[in-house]
Structures are given as C-alpha cells and as structure tokens.
Amino acid sequence: MENITKILFDLLMMFAAAKIMGEIFERLKQPAVIGEILAGIILGPYVFGLIQPAHADTFHIYQVIAEIGVIILLFTIGLQTKIDQMMKVGGTSLFVATLGVILPFFFGYLYTLTTEHNTLESMFIGAAMVATSVGITARVLSDLGILDSRVARVILGAAVIDDILGLLVLAVVTGLGKGAISYVKLALIFFEVAGFVLFIILIGKRLIFRMAPRLNFLVSKNAHFTLALLFCLGFSVLASYIDLAAIVGAFMAGMILAELNLELNFSLKFESLYDFLVPFFFVVMGTQVDLSVFTKFNLIGSALILTAFAILGKLIGCGVGAFRLGWKEASLIGVGMVPRGEVGMIVASIGLGMGAISSNLYSIVIFMVVVTTLLTPPALAWMISSRRLGKRED
Amino acid sequence: MENITKILFDLLMMFAAAKIMGEIFERLKQPAVIGEILAGIILGPYVFGLIQPAHADTFHIYQVIAEIGVIILLFTIGLQTKIDQMMKVGGTSLFVATLGVILPFFFGYLYTLTTEHNTLESMFIGAAMVATSVGITARVLSDLGILDSRVARVILGAAVIDDILGLLVLAVVTGLGKGAISYVKLALIFFEVAGFVLFIILIGKRLIFRMAPRLNFLVSKNAHFTLALLFCLGFSVLASYIDLAAIVGAFMAGMILAELNLELNFSLKFESLYDFLVPFFFVVMGTQVDLSVFTKFNLIGSALILTAFAILGKLIGCGVGAFRLGWKEASLIGVGMVPRGEVGMIVASIGLGMGAISSNLYSIVIFMVVVTTLLTPPALAWMISSRRLGKRED
Numbered sequence: 190m191e192n193i194t195k196i197l198f199d200l201l202m203m204f205a206a207a208k209i210m211g212e213i214f215e216r217l218k219q220p221a222v223i224g225e226i227l228a229g230i231i232l233g234p235y236v237f238g239l240i241q242p243a244h245a246d247t248f249h250i251y252q253v254i255a256e257i258g259v260i261i262l263l264f265t266i267g268l269q270t271k272i273d274q275m276m277k278v279g280g281t282s283l284f285v286a287t288l289g290v291i292l293p294f295f296f297g298y299l300y301t302l303t304t305e306h307n308t309l310e311s312m313f314i315g316a317a318m319v320a321t322s323v324g325i326t327a328r329v330l331s332d333l334g335i336l337d338s339r340v341a342r343v344i345l346g347a348a349v350i351d352d353i354l355g356l357l358v359l360a361v362v363t364g365l366g367k368g369a370i371s372y373v374k375l376a377l378i379f380f381e382v383a384g385f386v387l388f389i390i391l392i393g394k395r396l397i398f399r400m401a402p403r404l405n406f407l408v409s410k411n412a413h414f415t416l417a418l419l420f421c422l423g424f425s426v427l428a429s430y431i432d433l434a435a436i437v438g439a440f441m442a443g444m445i446l447a448e449l450n451l452e453l454n455f456s457l458k459f460e461s462l463y464d465f466l467v468p469f470f471f472v473v474m475g476t477q478v479d480l481s482v483f484t485k486f487n488l489i490g491s492a493l494i495l496t497a498f499a500i501l502g503k504l505i506g507c508g509v510g511a512f513r514l515g516w517k518e519a520s521l522i523g524v525g526m527v528p529r530g531e532v533g534m535i536v537a538s539i540g541l542g543m544g545a546i547s548s549n550l551y552s553i554v555i556f557m558v559v560v561t562t563l564l565t566p567p568a569l570a571w572m573i574s575s576r577r578l579g580k581r582e583d
Numbered sequence: 584m585e586n587i588t589k590i591l592f593d594l595l596m597m598f599a600a601a602k603i604m605g606e607i608f609e610r611l612k613q614p615a616v617i618g619e620i621l622a623g624i625i626l627g628p629y630v631f632g633l634i635q636p637a638h639a640d641t642f643h644i645y646q647v648i649a650e651i652g653v654i655i656l657l658f659t660i661g662l663q664t665k666i667d668q669m670m671k672v673g674g675t676s677l678f679v680a681t682l683g684v685i686l687p688f689f690f691g692y693l694y695t696l697t698t699e700h701n702t703l704e705s706m707f708i709g710a711a712m713v714a715t716s717v718g719i720t721a722r723v724l725s726d727l728g729i730l731d732s733r734v735a736r737v738i739l740g741a742a743v744i745d746d747i748l749g750l751l752v753l754a755v756v757t758g759l760g761k762g763a764i765s766y767v768k769l770a771l772i773f774f775e776v777a778g779f780v781l782f783i784i785l786i787g788k789r790l791i792f793r794m795a796p797r798l799n800f801l802v803s804k805n806a807h808f809t810l811a812l813l814f815c816l817g818f819s820v821l822a823s824y825i826d827l828a829a830i831v832g833a834f835m836a837g838m839i840l841a842e843l844n845l846e847l848n849f850s851l852k853f854e855s856l857y858d859f860l861v862p863f864f865f866v867v868m869g870t871q872v873d874l875s876v877f878t879k880f881n882l883i884g885s886a887l888i889l890t891a892f893a894i895l896g897k898l899i900g901c902g903v904g905a906f907r908l909g910w911k912e913a914s915l916i917g918v919g920m921v922p923r924g925e926v927g928m929i930v931a932s933i934g935l936g937m938g939a940i941s942s943n944l945y946s947i948v949i950f951m952v953v954v955t956t957l958l959t960p961p962a963l964a965w966m967i968s969s970r971r972l973g974k975r976e977d
Contacts, residue, residue, distance in 0.1 A: 193647070193650060193823060193829070194820065194823040194824055194829075196647055197650070197654075197816065197819055197820045197823055197829060198820045198824075200651075200816065201813070201816040201817060201820050204812065204813065204816060205813055208803065208809050208813070211803060212801060212802065212803045212806075215802050215803055216802055221803065246640070246643070249640070249644065250643065250644050250647050253587070253590055253644050253648075254647075254648075256587060256591070257594075260591075407606060408606065408609050408610055409602065409605060409606045409609055409615065410858075411854070411855075411858050412606075414855065414858060415602050415858060418598065418858075418859060419595070419598065419599055419602070422591065422594065422595040422598060423595060425591055426588065426591045426592045426595050429587060429588040429591055430588050430592075435587065435588075435591060458854075458855050459855065460805070460852075460855075461805075461808065461852050461853065461854075461855040461856050462855050462856065462859060464804075464805050464808060464809060464812075465812060465856060
C-alpha cells in the first residue's frame with residue numbers, strides 16, 4: 190500500500206513538473222518539450238534525485254507509461270499525415286534517410302578507428318550514430334504547429350526508413366560481433382520489415398475504407414475510438430515484434446486512419462490521452478540523461494569530436510538528401526534528423542553487453558545522445574521562428 | 584526490448600478482451616463491466632493463463648495502470664456529483680454506512696467465533712466483511728446511466744464514509760493483533776481523515792470558485808484539463824497517504840470540480856482517458872479472481888455461510904439505513920453496497936501476514952469477495968431494469 194502511494198506521488202511529481210516547465214517554455218516562445226525534458230533532468234539523479242532510474246522496480250513502471258505516451262504521440266502525428274502526401278515526398282525521404290545513415294556511420298566508424306580502437310568497436314560506434322530518434326523532432330514539429338509542412342513529411346518519412354536501415358546495420362554489426370553475419374537472418378529482417386511497411390501502404394488504407402462503414406453494428410459507446418486504439422496498440426506490438434521501434438508501428442497505424450480522422454474526430458478524442466501521457470515520455474527521458482559523462486574530463490575531447498561528427502553526419506547527409514527542396518528546407522530537415530535519443534543508447538548498450546565496446550566508448554555515445562537530443566529542439570525552434578517557414582503544400 | 588514487446592502485447596490483449604466482452608454484455612443489455620471482469624478471468628491463470636498475477640514484475644505494471652484507471656473512474660463519477668446534492672442525502676448516507684459496517688462486522692465476528700476460532704481471528708474476519716468496494720457499484724451505476732439518481736448519491740456518499748469507518752475498524756483490529764490498541768493512533772487517523780473530508784466539503788468548492796477565473800493567464804493548451812488532472816492525482820495521493828483508498832481522494836477531487844464541469848467540459852475531455860484506462864482496472868481485477876477456492880470442498884460450506892452473512896449484513900444494514908427512502912430505493916442501496924472487492928482481500932492478507940488468521944480463513948474471505956463482486960452487477964442491472972427506476976431528484 191505504501192508502495193502505490195509512492196508510485197502515485199512520483200507520477201504526480203513528474204506530471205506537475207512537466208506541465209509547469211512546459212508552461213514556462215511556452216511563455217519563452219520555445220517548444221514545451223524542452224521544458225518537459227528539463228523537468229526530468231531536474232527530478233532525476235543529478236539534480237534533486239527525486240526520481241531514480243536505478244530503482245528498477247518502480248522506474249520500469251514509469252518507462253512503460255512513457256512508452257505508451259510516445260506511442261500515443263506518434264499515432265497522433267500519424268493521424269495528421271496522409272499516406273498519399275507522404276508518398277509524394279517518398280523519394281526525397283528515402284534519399285534523406287539513406288545518406289543520413291551512411292555518413293554518420295562512416296564518420297563514427299572512421300573517427301573511432303583513428304583513435305586506436307579495433308574494427309568491431311568502430312563499427313559499433315558507427316551503428317550507434319545511425320538511428321534518428323523521431324520522438325523529439327515529431328514533438329517539436331507538433332509544438333510549433335508545422336506538422337502539415339513538407340519539411341515535416343520528409344522528416345517523418347525519413348525517420349521511418351532510417352529506423353529500418355538502422356535495424357539492418359545493427360544486425361550486421363552484432364553479427365560481426367558474434368563472429369559471422371547471417372545473410373539468411375539479414376534477408377529475413379529485410380523481407381519482414383519491407384512486408385510490414387508495404388502492407389500498410391498498399392493494403393492498409395483500402396482495408397480501412399472497406400471496413401469502416403461496416404462497423405456501425407457495434408453498440409459500445411465510442412466504438413470507433415476503441416477500434417482506433419486497438420489499431421494503434423496492435424501495430425505498435427507488431428512493429429516491436431519484428432524489432433522495429435513500436436512507435437514506427439504507431440505512426441503507420443495513425444497514417445492509415447488519417448483519412449477517417451476528420452469524419453470520426455480522432456484527433457480531438459486522442460487529445461486528452463496526448464496531454465496526459467505524452468509528457469511522461471519526455472520527463473522519463475530527462476531523468477535518464479546521464480550528466481556524469483560531462484565530468485569525465487579525460488573523455489570530453491573525444492566525446493565532443495564524436496558529437497560534432499554525429500551532428501555533421503546528419504546535417505550534411507540529410508541536407509544533401511533534401512537538397513532539391515532548396516537550402517531553407519534542406520537545412521531544417523538536416524537539423525530535424527540530428528537527435529539520436531534512446532536508439533543510440535540501445536545500440537551502445539548491446540555493444541557493451543557483448544563486450545564489443547569499452548565503458549569509455551559507451552560513455553562517449555551517451556554524451557553524444559544527450560547533446561544531440563538537447564540541442565535539437567531549441568535549434569529547430571530558432572530556425573523556424575527566424576525563417577517564418579510557411580505551411581507550403583507541394 | 585523483448586520485454587517491452589511482451590508488455591505491450593499483454594496490454595493489447597487485456598484491452599481487446601475487455602472491449603469485446605463489454606460489447607457482448609451490452610448487447611445482452613447487461614453492464615459492460617461484467618464483460619470486462621470476465622475478460623480478466625478468461626485471460627487469467629484459471630482459464631487461458633495468458634496473464635499471470637504471479638509474474639510480479641510485469642503484473643505490478645498492470646496493477647499501476649489499473650489503479651490509474653480506477654482513479655479516473657471515480658474522478659469522472661465525482662465530476663457528475665455535486666457536493667450540495669451529496670450533502671442533502673448526507674444523513675441517509677451516514678446511516679447507511681454505519682449500519683452497513685456494524686452488521687457485517689458482527690455477522691462475520693459471531694459466525695467465526697461459533698466455528699471454534701478465537702476472538703482475534705473472528706475480529707479480523709469481521710473487519711474483512713466491512714468495507715464496500717465502490718469501484719464496481721459506481722461503474723455499474725454509470726453503465727446503466729443512473730448516476731444522477733438519489734440512490735447513486737446515497738451509495739457514493741455511504742461508500743466514502745464506509746471507507747473511513749473501515750479504516751478505523753482495521754486500525755482497532757490490527758492494534759489488537761499487536762497486543763494493544765493505540766488510542767492516540769486511532770484519534771490521529773480520525774482527525775486526519777475527518778480533516779481531509781471536511782476541508783474538501785467546506786473549503787474545496789469555494790477555493791475553486793475563487794481560483795478558476797484567475798487561471799486564464801496560463802498559455803499552455805488545455806491548461807484547465809491539465810489542472811483538473813493535477814487535482815485528481817493530487818487528491819488521490821493525499822488520500823492514499825493518509826491510508827484512505829486513493830479513489831476516495833479522486834472522487835472528492837471530482838466533486839469539487841463538478842460545479843465547473845459544464846463550463847469547462849471536463850466530462851467530455853476525461854471520456855477518452857476513461858475509455859482507455861478504466862477497462863484495465865476491471866480486467867486486472869478479473870485476472871486476480873482466485874477460482875481455486877471453489878475447489879476446496881472442505882471449506883465450501885463455511886465459505887457459503889460467510890458469504891451469505893456478508894450479503895445479508897449489507898442488505899439489511901444498508902437497507903434499514905435507507906429505509907426512509909422507501910422499499911424500492913432502500914433495496915437497491917442495500918444491493919449496491921454488497922461488493923467487497925480488493926479491500927476485503929487487503930484486510931485478510933494483513934491478518935494472514937500477522938499470523939492472526941489461518942490460510943483456510945483467508946481462502947474463505949477470498950471466496951466471499953469473489954462472489955459478492957461477481958453477483959452485484961447483474962443483480963443491480965436486473966433490479967433496475969425490472970423496476971424502471973426513474974431519475975428522481977430530491
């Protein structure tokens with residue numbers, strides 16, 4: 190019983206801190222999400238120590254609530270993203286994602302190699318540099334109200350492709366770590382993932398249009414909302430099951446339902462879930478920001494260089510990939526793809542667990558993740574406000 | 584990573600099962616909540632074994648989500664319950680609660696005493712018979728659309744008082760178990776709880792009316808909804824902290840905000856949270872229904888007798904307490920107060936933990952809890968539909 194009191198109190202604290210800091214940042218004309226992450230840092234082990242990720246039994250609960258939050262976030266963003274419009278910029282997204290994977294990988298790989306580490310270590314660092322964490326950028330685009338811009342669509346499309354490429358890179362690198370790459374496994378991953386994405390793009394929307402009018406036999410209140418939630422959770426589980434990020438599934442589920450959004454008012458109905466659950470994702474992320482790496486002075490040089498490469502890799506790679514949209518939009522896309530978030534950490538921790546990378550290299554990756562995550566929201570907000578990016582339809 | 588996939592899959596399963604079974608029961612003109620509890624029983628260890636309460640690490644997560652669900656349930660019900668209207672039936676509620684605590688306690692105490700158990704054991708059984716679990720009844724009243732009836736108000740008021748009386752009884756009995764009742768502690772509990780309730784009734788509403796117009800300086804989107812959520816979580820934590828059920832705090836927070844409900848549209852905004860989170864409470868409750876006690880044939884006789892006393896205790900006690908409302912409403916109130924739910928289990932497990940009651944007596948209490956919980960929703964639905972209870976204002 191005391192335990193549930195403590196857990197409810199923690200949730201109250203996180204929610205209150207997120208909303209207060211969000212309010213402050215909105216007043217500063219900044220995205221609320223910066224405030225929410227800072228709220229987590231303040232509550233976390235390096236400032237007040239009120240929320241301790243080391244207390245695994247309770248923290249695991251907060252992580253699950255955070256995961257549900259980010260699933261709701263990406264689903265809601267999917268609801269505002271029509272598949273047809275995504276397909277129109279599909280070529281650009283593919284180009285952005287591909288270059289944005291190749292450059293950071295080689296930057297990370299080559300830099301690590303020159304600092305007296307072996308090939309496997311260097312490949313792991315390269316792999317940790319690859320995957321963009323779309324949660325941050327998507328939330329910033331949503332906070333700034335430019336989700337229906339071409340820039341947003343290219344970023345979201347590229348983030349999905351990026352997650353797939355990242356999965357393949359990780360499979361190659363862990364294969365190397367275990368002694369041999371399994372080409373069968375690689376092919377399996379590729380077909381599984383490609384099948385999932387193609388199914389959604391080609392069949393998903395038509396299926397929904399067929400099914401929707403037949404669902405009026407349901408007597409439950411808000412049956413359409415319930416079905417949308419089932420769709421959202423179902424695709425998240427499916428994506429997670431084939432080792433994609435659950436949020437990729439949630440985003441796709443949202444896109445499929447985007448056509449019905451206006452008619453069935455999903456965005457409005459999901460708004461309360463968004464307001465309640467999404468902040469937990471960013472607060473929990475904030476509590477996990479490991480500030481101790483900033484005090485490891487022997488590493489700070491390498492960490493700064495690697496972080497610079499991580500930023501330049503995406504800026505140049507994604508910027509060049511989006512070059513045909515013009516300098517303004519290409520640079521926004523480059524910046525939007527910078528944050529690495531939890532995916533980089535997961536890759537590094539797999540490497541650490543396999544004994545493939547040292548704890549020093551692990552700390553350097555954490556530093557890179559923290560800096561790219563914290564820099565992106567203010568950078569994007571500043572670029573967008575100073576350039577007054579219009580809502581341009583293509 | 585596999586772990587989060589499993590957790591998301593479990594949540595999907597529970598949510599889907601709850602909604603499917605809810606739909607089926609609505610078609611049978613029964614409250615959806617019966618379907619949701621059955622969904623839990625079906626997923627639980629005694630049927631398909633897909634959700635295992637014994638897997639404490641993941642099940643604990645579902646319990647927290649369930650707790651948030653029942654907090655949202657009682658808050659939403661509070662939003663539809665104005666304090667003034669509750670106060671009008673306050674005398675009746677007090678009478679209903681008091682008799683509904685005294686009778687079951689003495690029935691349980693005396694019956695156990697006659698079956699060759701000692702005084703302490705008998706008092707623990709009496710204590711486990713005391714507290715009504717208001718979640719079930721509140722949800723049934725809500726499913727049947729009669730929350731704004733006088734019957735509903737008397738039940739909700741009595742349930743709050745009942746929780747307070749139950750807390751005092753438990754303090755007395757555990758005090759006896761430890762060798763001495765601490766009258767200081769009893770007085771402390773009484774004043775803490777009375778202070779909490781009086782503060783809410785006397786000050787809460789006025790405070791809200793003062794504060795509400797001044798909150799327009801907030802720039803965050805949906806700031807009023809956020810504040811309502813903070814209120815809901817805050818009072819839940821407070822209630823939980825002084826050992827009341829968290830839901831009593833949530834209900835009171837809802838009541839305070841009830842006056843602003845129409846103006847600020849809270850009920851609509853909380854609807855999505857309700858639809859998503861509340862089913863988890865009843866499914867998780869269903870997974871914990873321990874059917875093994877039904878196979879302990881040596882206990883079944885005593886279990887049936889104790890259950891009969893548990894039902895009669897509330898029926899007679901609460902029925903007599905509400906007698907001045909007439910036979911129709913008094914009998915509904917009596918039935919509405921029957922379910923014991925988790926509170927009875929907690930009391931029994933405290934007794935088991937202290938060595939004050941045997942595991943056989945514990946099983947008998949579980950049997951009583953399961954039967955009273957499962958019988959109430961269909962009984963209420965049947966009584967209400969057959970009597971066509973009008974929405975009578977007093």
